[in-house]
Amino acid sequence: RNLIKFSSIRQDIAKSECEIQQARLLTLAAADKIDKFGIKEAKNLIAMIKIQVPQMACNVIDRSIQVHGGMGVSQDSPLAGFYVYARCIRLADGPDEVHMFQLGRNLAKQHEI
Helix, strand or coil, X not given: CCHHHCHHHHHHHHHHHHHHHHHXXXXXXXXXXXXXXXXXXXXXXXXHHHHHHHHHHHHHHHHHHHHHHHHHHCCCCCHHHHHHXXXXXXXXXXXXXXXHHHXXXXXXXXXXX
């Protein structure tokens, strides 16, 4: 049976596409802000990207691995390597918590909380 005929697979594809588009739009918003106002004005969007984009990549790859079952983590598929790379990126510039702390601090300062 063709995998796309399973509703759970279609849901995974839809969820992955939504997450990919969200990451793209966040990145485009940051690029637009940088072009118009400079990098300093885009620091919150950049922090959001550092949190969301690597997490999105892990989620999308994880769903792909799940669909492929044991084949998804075998040496015959690049998915396991993709996941390891995506997970390492989440740590490369500091863990998610560091970016969330920085973003929260910046937002609190902006809104005088």
